[in-house]
Amino acid sequence: MPTTLWRLKVAPEKQNTFERLTTQLVQDVALNEPGSIFEYRRGIEDPLTYFLFLSFDDENAFQRYSTADYHIGASGQIIDCLAEPPIGDNLERF
Template identity: 35%
Template sequence: MPTLLTHILVKPHAQERWEEILRDMVRHTHAEEPGCLRYEYWRGQEPGRYYALLSFEDVQAFYAHQVSAYHDHYLDDFADMFSDMRLEWIDPVTDGGSGLPRTLSAALDDDAPAKLRTQLALYPILVAQWWRDADPGS
């Protein structure tokens, strides 16, 4: 349900290490997260600019990804590597070719762990009203 594009600017000294880390995270995510629909990294035109496209079945799967051991393992590295990082929630155009579900915000399950609730507070899923206006039937 949630899909996002992460804009990342990596410091010049850290680009090689960053690519090692992202490959490890991709390997773990694809192997261990059945709720992950898409998890891809891309290089941009600007030196050090990367993008990550992430999509998950539901909010539980997204927030579980955020608190996974392999994600947490690299948090200190990220602080030293990134000049800038921004999450942008995106919504697939119906019949636009992605095959991904609409980006929707939903409550966590009542029994969701506190770590997931913390992630929800840090990274709320922001659904733009114009998405609904542009495609009200979905």
């Protein structure tokens, strides 16, 4: 079950664009990858810091997501909204 947690620092002038893009991406993942967990949360202490938790049922589901047009189209635009490189950690169940 591929699972990752990302920390994303958004540029202040791009916050609205980031939230619009990520809201649409969450909807697209829900429609195309049932059973996946794909959630963004905004930090309380720093509202320009966001966290993305994503988990897919299996590697095939993750690969479908990774190569889907909706993901490819949104990812570049989302990255353009960031103030610094994202930090990600792969997670495992215990």
